[in-house]
Amino acid sequence: MMLATTSSTFATLGEMVTVLSIDGGGIKGIIPATILEFLEGQLQEVDNNTDARLADYFDVIGGTGTGGLLTAMITTPNENNRPFAAAKDIIPFYFDHGPKIFEPSGFHLVEPKYDGKYLMQVLQEKLGETRVHQALTEVAISSFDIKTNKPVIFTKSNLAKTPELDAKMYDICYSTAAAPTYFPPHYFATNTSNGDQYDFNLVDGDVAAVDPSLLSISVATRLAQEDPAFASIKSLNYKQMLLLSLGTGTNSEFAKNYTAEEAAKWGILQWMSPLWEMRSAASSYMNDYYLSTVFQALDSQNNYLRVQENALTGTATTFDDASVANMILLVQVGENLLKKSVSEDNHETYEVALKRFAKLLSDRKKLRANKASF
Secondary structure, three states, rough: OOOOOHHHHHHHHOOOEEEEOOOOOOOHHHHHHHHHHHHHHHHHHOOOOOOOOHOOOOOEEEEEOOOHHHHHHHOOOOOOOOOOOHHHHHHHHHHHHHHHHHHOOOOOOOOOOOHHHHHHHHHHHOOOOEEEOOOOOOEEEEEEEEOOOEEEOOOEEEOOOOOOOEEEEHHHHHHHHHHOOOOEEEEEEEEOOOOOOOEEEEEEEHHOOOOOOHHHHHHHHHHHHOHHHOOOOOOOHHHEEEEEEEOOOOOHHHHHHHOOHHOOOOHHHHHHHHHHHHHHHOOOOOOOHHHHHHHHOOOOOHHEEEEOOOOOOOOHHOOOOHHHHHHHHHHHHHHOOOOOOOOOOOOOOHHHHHHHHHHHHHHHHHHHHHHHHO
């Protein structure tokens, strides 16, 4: 989806809501991490500011699964009230901790493949006691409560009504990453406004939303309606939104590996992995199809960019191959993706599109700052 800066767009940029959405996908989070590093570098270059961070430019950053972890890393404050991680720090995080996070623990046919202990340990070390309300911009991190059978969305803007959602970031990050069969579900408790204990029994946010774009848009809509900073926006529509959606890659050819005749012989065990792949790929595709159609129908197609690799092969398709060789491969996938065309109809590369997106984000930030100074 091509982005273009027109005079009318430029005039209203200061009134726009900017949204970043990051998919789930386990170790494949290295792919969007590569894109985030490129984008943050472009923002630093455009604004001539090496301290520029993604959280300075996006009103809402949403993520699920590994995307939720990325969201926390770039929005959780350090002692100077700046993001504790720059985008360039994310890939080293995967290389340093991925092999230990995805280290098998014994026989896993009747229990999760990984015990999650190291994942929780590193999350506590990195995120400390930080809670949702301390995030440097609005966040939208999804999980799913297996006791209430409902999705749970952790955001800042709704804490006045639901203070029990002001959980610690490490609890949230573990929960959104706790993919069934891979990690154990996570239990923790907070308190309601009455002081009563509120229990959470959570699993991976991918159960609710593999691609959290629509979720992030919903949070952005509420933010625009309730936050005084957006008072000039009477009714948010797609013309007043910039949405960047980052995928973790799919294998569009995986279906060719199976036939109806072959699958007809499958039982529960044989279906588990293919079904997860199919559900994730279908969800990602349908979200993109819907958003592309809606933005285009409302003459706002220039406000939406989906960055996704649809031709993963081999080990790059796996959720949990944290070998050094595969992680290097995933970095290469992200770097090569920048050189690919946005779509069959739009031969502009993702690199060019992201540079333009960075300029739009920078212009919008400056316009809003100028309006605030009057």
